[in-house]
Amino acid sequence: MLKKVVKLLTAVAAVVSIAACSEKLEAGKSCPLLCPTQAVTLLDTTIDAVVVDTTVLGLPPIGTETYLMLASHGDTLETRAIVRFDTLPQTYTKSGTDSTIVSIDSATLVTPIVKPDSAHRPTSPVTIEVYDVDTAATDTVSSILGSLFRPDRFLGSKTFAPESLLDTLRIPISTDSVLDRVKNGKRLRVGYRLRSTPGYDIRIGTTQNGQAVSLRIKASKDTTATPVVVTPLSNTPTDQPFIAGPLADYTIVLKGLTTTPPTLLSVGGVPSRRAFLHFNVPSHIVDSTTIVRASLLLTQVPNRRVDQRDSVYVFPLAVLAAPVVTDIASALQFLGGNGQFGLDSVRMAPSDSGLRSFEIAGLVRTWRSQPLTVSPRSIALRSGAEAQLPAQFDFFSTKGPAGLRPRLRITYVPQTSYGLP
């Protein structure tokens, strides 16, 4: 009998012990009746925290565009895309044997593009022309390169119906010109020109994003001959390989360069630009409270120059360069990635107007108890289609009209002695 009692007690002890581990954590239905502590109060303040702001044109630097902007908008905007093939092979493979190229059956520029969606297809056929833009002159100057788009340097063209603009365009070019370069060991540098009425723009892939233009040379009609595929390569400037590499493909602007007045901050546009803002937030907020919302409030000014209705994301980005980098243009090249620090983008069209709110709480929180050398209190604004599309977004700067200048709205939890019953 005692053994049975022992077994019973042991079983009860085991069950209770196990059950004791199974906890139910959440409750709160009886709040606020029985809750001694209510929600923490949030405080909200809007301050003129931007102490330095400016727009820097020409970013990203030439050659570092993720897509080449090939635009044709008449007198408003005219751009060209340049692709360099500074080394051309002189042999090809046929039936497993290398042979010297003595003739060329076809030469095609295989051109990856961003496939336009239905809202951005051209309304009429567009023509892409290709020119030989090789020159001994300073070879990134727009005016010099622009003058090379003339009939005697014409290499080829192709007209595309709107529905044929898919993800790759194949443009045949002069086989004689290519053969001449191959035989003589010369470089081939081509310039793209878009002809379209009404205006249109195409985004061409680059070496920066791994989807560069390639030159496909078929040296024989024989089906056993393997076509030669040449990828862009730039060997100049010869003494500056750091610069020469990115210049394998780049964009030049012939018409439509704009500037930004001091009363505005701009992002995107032509030439592409970024905005820089430096903050001074009172330490009693940054260091002594918990920030739950930090909104950079900017007043957008309509820009109706090009693609005024096309919506594009504008990204706030953390400036990672320490204050020792005093050149703002340099600092704007050391930026965090999109979405890093929880920074959220805002989608807008160039012709929009009114108040825009960029949420930067994730970044502002990192400023807590950190010196400026560790956590610079600066952000950049960058267009999600910078150097790819001409869309430009303008906002009033700190030199703009009072009441329309940049402001910082901060919602925070003040330091409280929470936890005391």
Next chain:
Amino acid sequence: MTMRRILRLARAVRGRTVLSFALIAAPAVGLHAQSNLSTQGFGYPVGQQSARSLGAGGALSEIDPLSPVNPASLALIGSRMLYFQIEPEYRTVTTAAGTERTTTARYPNVFGALPIGSNFVVSLGASTLLDRTATTSFNSTQFLSGHDSVPMTTTFHIDGAMDDVRLAGAWAPVSWLRVGLGVHAITGHNLINLSQKFADSVTFAAFTQSRVLGFSGSALSAGVQFVSQAWLASVSARKGGSLSLNAEDTVVSRARVPDRFGGSIAYTGIAGSAISVRADRDSWSALGNLGSPGLIGVDAWDTSIGADIAGPRFGQQSLYLRGGFRDRTLPFEAANQIVREKSFSGGLGAAFANAHILADLAVVHANRTAVNVPATEHAWTISIGLSVRP
């Protein structure tokens, strides 16, 4: 799971208790809602009762050596002993908003005793004085400037307890008299985790803040027992010393450890049995200064009646049957009203392995109410105590 809790407890208590023994003298480490009647203020008074005493409604605590109440009762211990107690509570709170059920796991009492000579016993133990472990989550809308507002969910998670570590000794100079003294260190912590999440998680960033509130205080206790063939009278008292509440290295507030006095009279004329009546008074109001200005501690009576009866014998061992009733006031008001607790309990006790192991089981059903507060609370508590005599 249990080991994880014990380790968590050990980390929290580290550096605050001079006695490593206290590290496993677990205060409550379970979780339940603070949105209830019983866990207001600095928490629920677990009662410093052994499973044996709880089975008898708490009436035996003055004469029970395993309950850290009257140090004189230690003189009853005739051999080395270790004791550990498990005590989950299953709670139901009902308000107009609905019913919520929570589970709290507690390890409220750990204890060791060592006889020295024939009539002197020393012991070291730790017990939970006030258990504040709770999780409360509720929704609200915060109105900001202008027409700006944000719905949000606030969660308070509080983990920890105020503990009582006691070093005590008892002496029985003659067969009819036992006296005892105890030195108490009031220790423990409350780990407060505050988190807020927002319905608009794009604009608003959720956050979590943590804060550790530590207790540091002292007290002295004394007790005496008068023994006759059929009666056992017992009285004891605790005199509180200073008590401080610390956040990291800053003293947040100061108060006094609550004084306590109590007594019981038990009829022991039946062999192996005791029928007892007990009354106890705690000056919880002394803790008022330790919290926010609005915190009100309530000086409270704790009365009980119960019996521990030797039941059927199995061989050399008896099975003990227990029952009791308890009525007490809880230390902190809820919605500005005093909270009362009435409980019925029953229990069993038995010895095993040639009386080297003693096991006690108690089941307590408590009803907690506050006048004019439209909320009721019911709780089932199961307490298991294991004593080992090496």
